Amino acid sequence: MGSSPHQTTSPPDSVKKAAKPGRQRSLNELGSNHASNWSYQDDQVLINARARGQGWSQIQKDHFQNKTANACRKRHERLVAKRRGTEWNQEMLEKLSTEYSRRREQIWQPLANAIGEKWQDVEKA
Numbered sequence: 001m002g003s004s005p006h007q008t009t010s011p012p013d014s015v016k017k018a019a020k021p022g023r024q025r026s027l028n029e030l031g032s033n034h035a036s037n038w039s040y041q042d043d044q045v046l047i048n049a050r051a052r053g054q055g056w057s058q059i060q061k062d063h064f065q066n067k068t069a070n071a072c073r074k075r076h077e078r079l080v081a082k083r084r085g086t087e088w089n090q091e092m093l094e095k096l097s098t099e100y101s102r103r104r105e106q107i108w109q110p111l112a113n114a115i116g117e118k119w120q121d122v123e124k125a
Contacts, residue, residue, distance in 0.1 A: 038075055
């Protein structure tokens with residue numbers, strides 16, 4: 001009974017790389033709610049700590065003992081991407097400008113009618 005050529009085994013302990021101190025934590029060390037959801041308040045703490053120049057390990061240690069430094073980094077990346085939204089390039093801006101110029105009276109006229117003003121004056125306001 002030979003072993004399958006595709007079967008993998010774990011390397012012996014002598015070959016395994018040692019984790020950097022503080023990098024690898026067991027689930028017991030992280031607590032039972034290590035994967036807990038991020039609250040709005042958590043997001044604000046994370047954003048503010050990063051804005052002050054704190055590194056991920058320090059943020060985790062100071063504010064989020066139940067999460068990993070990597071979880072903090074990934075959450076921050078998602079928040080920044082979400083806040084950024086679509087990046088507008090020059091072509092998109094030109095298209096927006098052209099379409100706005102074509103439709104500006106249609107956009108402003110109903111509001112101007114409602115308040116008894118000229119649409120051009122409402123647009124300027």
